[in-house]
Amino acid sequence: MYEELKYWYLRDHKLFRTLSFSQIKQLCIITGFKKASKGEIIYFSSSDVPRIFLLKKGNIKIVALDNNGNETIKDIIQKGDLFGELTLETDNKNEEYAKVLSDDVAICSFLMSDFEDLLLRNPTLALSYTKFVGLKMKRIKNNYANLISKDAKTRLYQFLKDWAEQEGVREGNSVAIENYLTQNDIAQIICTSRQTATQLLNEMETNQLLNYNRKEIIIRDITKL
Amino acid sequence: MYEELKYWYLRDHKLFRTLSFSQIKQLCIITGFKKASKGEIIYFSSSDVPRIFLLKKGNIKIVALDNNGNETIKDIIQKGDLFGELTLETDNKNEEYAKVLSDDVAICSFLMSDFEDLLLRNPTLALSYTKFVGLKMKRIKNNYANLISKDAKTRLYQFLKDWAEQEGVREGNSVAIENYLTQNDIAQIICTSRQTATQLLNEMETNQLLNYNRKEIIIRDITKL
DNA sequence: GGCTAAGTGTAAATTAGCCGACATTTTGCT
DNA sequence: AGCAAAATGTCGGCTAATTTACACTTAGCC
Known part of the structure; x- marks a missing residue:
């Protein structure tokens, strides 16, 4: 090299x-x-x-x-x-x-x-x-503090917000994230079961908060999370 | 000075x-x-x-x-x-x-x-x-890992083991710890409710695992935790 | 010594979320 | 194209632990 x-x-x-x-x-x-x-x-x-x-x-x-x-x-x-x-x-x-x-x-x-x-x-x-x-x-501490004191839903929201901030491409209030994680990965990160993560993500999709697929996650309005 | x-x-x-x-x-x-x-x-x-x-x-x-x-x-x-x-x-x-x-x-x-x-x-x-x-x-990471993946009982046991190791006075297999924490403090440290902590501590006392009072905690046999 | 606040003990109701058990969909591979 | 494996969707039972609620005990203070 x-x-x-x-x-x-x-x-x-x-x-x-x-x-x-x-x-x-x-x-x-x-x-x-x-x-x-x-x-x-x-x-x-x-x-x-x-x-x-x-x-x-x-x-x-x-x-x-x-x-x-x-x-x-x-x-x-x-x-x-x-x-x-x-x-x-x-x-x-x-x-x-x-x-x-x-x-x-x-x-x-x-x-x-x-x-x-x-x-x-x-x-x-x-x-x-x-x-x-x-x-x-400090980052780790904050992450863990979230994991411990908040419920699964809040943890997922926080995780998405962080992810969006770090890697998302913003367009107005909507943010697109390249999705290289499986739902199982996400579940592990926010320390919950795969089923709960799936359920929450679908719920968010139903509530028009985001569009999820295996390639990309689009958060409709980041300010609403 | x-x-x-x-x-x-x-x-x-x-x-x-x-x-x-x-x-x-x-x-x-x-x-x-x-x-x-x-x-x-x-x-x-x-x-x-x-x-x-x-x-x-x-x-x-x-x-x-x-x-x-x-x-x-x-x-x-x-x-x-x-x-x-x-x-x-x-x-x-x-x-x-x-x-x-x-x-x-x-x-x-x-x-x-x-x-x-x-x-x-x-x-x-x-x-x-x-x-x-x-x-x-690293210490913090381990602590948090414990908090997240283990149940309240295991967390309490782990906390007591750590505490005993750091500050306890050992005599044979029994360890005496100066108790400057309230049960509420302990509950907060292991991230559970005060009631659960109280219950678990009393259960341990009943099972002859330790003697608890506001001044001192004596772990009967540290190897049994 | 007696009062107040803090700390401890106990029990029942409620609940979040884990787990097991599937069906369905998508992906990657030959 | 066709197959197997991985990923996703959905459900209901189960359980640990939070919550609410209240009685009792100890410590600290005037």
């Missing part, structure tokens, strides 16, 4: 914008690059050396298996997001993997140890990164 | 152990110190300049008010823990405050901006701090 390209891949991320070309290059020397298509599973937890990943294109979900072998969705990662050992702590027990949701994805990765070195040499980057992790924490 | 004392207060925290005396001193110049007693409320969200707090003695709970004005427990902070704007981002909308649980507490604080300066000058500290925040995030 051309050094130049790698440079731009990282440079693109707001976290790395303060870095010089040579600094990025240092980080890039050990950068891996990978393409994968829908349904593929990418192990990153205990696979080999701890890495940090950057999703360049597409969408993936981070999945963990509970004791009964059920999939639990931990996170949805979108284009531009970092994932992996973000806490810079190797985590042996957590058996997590990533599953590709969109048609195809592009992922770059770098070694955690190299990233640590870079942070040590670039205090500004270290500070940005700390804030970045902190922000992620 | 004597410089020396402040030095030891911070030095005591594992996060700051790598720092030299002069570095700690720099951080300390602007350190505030405060004592408070049971029931007192300490605002830190939007009060004045953003600060980071270190709880030196006692226990507090971080509480947020939801739209209906109900208290929601966000976190329980124990002796030695940091709290406040840990993400280094000033957070205007979140209206949170701390409430003192134990008879009395001692808190030191420093300005976020000073802490940022220190991090910029000490990349090693910055890295440690990132890991620290990361660890906190």
